[in-house]
Amino acid sequence: MEEQTPYRRDSDRPRGRMRKGMYILPSLFTTANIAAGFYAILQTTHASAAEAWHLDFAAMAIGFAVLFDGLDGRIARMTRTDSEFGRELDSLADVITFGVAPALLAWMWGFHLLPMTIEPEMRTKIVQLGSIACFAFLMAGASRLARFNITTNPQPSNPGRPGKKYFVGMPIPAGAGVIAAMVHFSAGVPIHSWWTAASWLMMVVVVGYLMVSTWRFYSFKDIDFRSRRPFRLIVLIGILIALIWYFSRPVLFAIALLYMVSGVLWRLQWIFRRKNPPAPPVYREASQTS
Secondary structure (H helix, E strand, C coil): CCCCCCCCCCCHHHHHHHHHHCCHHHHHHHHHHHHHHHHHHHHHHCCCCCCCHHHHHHHHHHHHHHHHHHHHHHHHHHHCCCCHHHHHHHHHHHHHHHHHHHHHHHHHHHHHCCCCCCCHHHHHHHHHHHHHHHHHHHHHHHHHHHHHHHCCCCCCCCCCCCCCCEEECCCHHHHHHHHHHHHHHCCCCCCCCHHHHHHHHHHHHHHHHHHHCCCEEECCCCCCCCCCCCHHHHHHHHHHHHHHHHCHHHHHHHHHHHHHHHHHHHHHHHHHHHHCCCCCCCCCCCCCCC
16 A cells, blocks of 8 residues: 655645745845945045045944844844844844944044144044044954853843843944944034044943943843734834934934933942942831730
8 A cells, every 4th residue: 555645735835935035034134234334334434524424324324234233133033033143144243333333433533533733642642542442342342242142141230130121231233323323413523622532532432341341231122012002112113213204313312322321320220229228127016915
């Protein structure tokens, strides 16, 4: 008696192909992330004091890359198509787009294009220190990614239950977003005074430190777009998109700074709680009645 092969419906084949094809979708957003980073690098290298709009375009490209980076991970989780290849590709893309591109942008905007009217020796020292600060930012971002890839159960040093709700250290897209938001807020016009350049140097160093710190930052991963009634979330996202569309410079500047300050405030709150621990509860014995 011949063995019969199990019956397979023709409708199962397209479904299997569609399932395999969905693995490409997150990688497409990662590819767009890399393309935006490469475009930002090109625009930065073409910038000059007379054509500062190149720097603004580079900052906007990094901003779009932040959006692409958030979408590829969320789409992979929602469609359950995350893979080791996708995670490795995403990490390499982040080093280029959120490490090399913003470091080069920060150096060009804040140090390299300083006016020649500044005292030559002081200008040379500021440019040299700025180069070191931007390289430190790049190394901090790469170290942040390496730690994130090898850490299975991150523990924040300030209070809060560890898990997907918080990042340990500011993520590298947020660090790059702070750099890009600053440049975009100024419409790409480079820094023109030595004391402003010194302040910018401190800002770059602080952002780099926050990325390698163990302070906690909100991850937005607990937001569920598949809930039955996401009306409030849709309204808030719509309002935010409209504000960014019409007032992108101040809105993105405020969002970037608020997110950076949020981790600092959580850290300060933990320090004050540790110095002033709450008093232990007092238990009173109930009076006995005869």
